[in-house]
Amino acid sequence: MGNGSPYPEAVSVIPNASARLSPVKSPIADEELMLRYAAGDAAAFEQLYARHRGGLFRYITRQCGDRGAAEELYQDVWSGVIEARKRYRVEARFATWLYTLAHNRLIDWYRKSSRVVWVDFGGDEDEPEIDIAAQRHWQPEVRTESRQLAQAMLELLAALPPQQREAFLLYEEGGLSVEEIAAATGAGIETAKSRLRYAIAKLRLGLQDLT
Numbered sequence: 001m002g003n004g005s006p007y008p009e010a011v012s013v014i015p016n017a018s019a020r021l022s023p024v025k026s027p028i029a030d031e032e033l034m035l036r037y038a039a040g041d042a043a044a045f046e047q048l049y050a051r052h053r054g055g056l057f058r059y060i061t062r063q064c065g066d067r068g069a070a071e072e073l074y075q076d077v078w079s080g081v082i083e084a085r086k087r088y089r090v091e092a093r094f095a096t097w098l099y100t101l102a103h104n105r106l107i108d109w110y111r112k113s114s115r116v117v118w119v120d121f122g123g124d125e126d127e128p129e130i131d132i133a134a135q136r137h138w139q140p141e142v143r144t145e146s147r148q149l150a151q152a153m154l155e156l157l158a159a160l161p162p163q164q165r166e167a168f169l170l171y172e173e174g175g176l177s178v179e180e181i182a183a184a185t186g187a188g189i190e191t192a193k194s195r196l197r198y199a200i201a202k203l204r205l206g207l208q209d210l211t
Helices: 030-038 042-063 067-083 093-112 147-159 162-172 178-185 188-208
Strands: none
Touching: 030 042, 030 093, 042 093, 042 147, 042 162, 067 093, 067 188, 093 178, 147 162, 147 178, 147 188, 162 178, 162 188
16 A cells, blocks of 8 residues: 555644645546546555545544554555445545545444444534634644644543544544535534534633643
């Protein structure tokens, strides 16, 4: 799957806004790359892997909290992509499909390892009022340039309830919309929105307390 370590490290989960600027030349869409891979173009898979390897690994690692298990799960998900290539149909964004695979694999792992399986008790009644559409670059004036602050951010993430942490990671690492988060996790749209709002509010408050 390309050169270098297949398990990329990344300290910061707050991306630099400049990293999300559109390139001058539009890249081939993920969906088209997956279709090309299904038709036998191995280079198309390499491009998909390069695009999603970091975000997917961070999502899995921070959800299961076990480095060894995360590495196995990460490989399992990509193996699932490879195995499903002939059955792949463009019914949603590739990222939504990929993170749905990862979510389902995590749920299987929770069950087999006797971890707590998430139970949805419905939406949150008194959710904080945050404009999700305006939060893609939600970070406050704080930047995770120092190792100390980056570590604090990871600790704040780890302290979030699992479903809220997952919603945030899918949003920031996977680039999924609220609707796509709902589809990937099997939750209602309002529930997904509520989880994301709570996660953002708690992370923001935690970072502000550090400054």
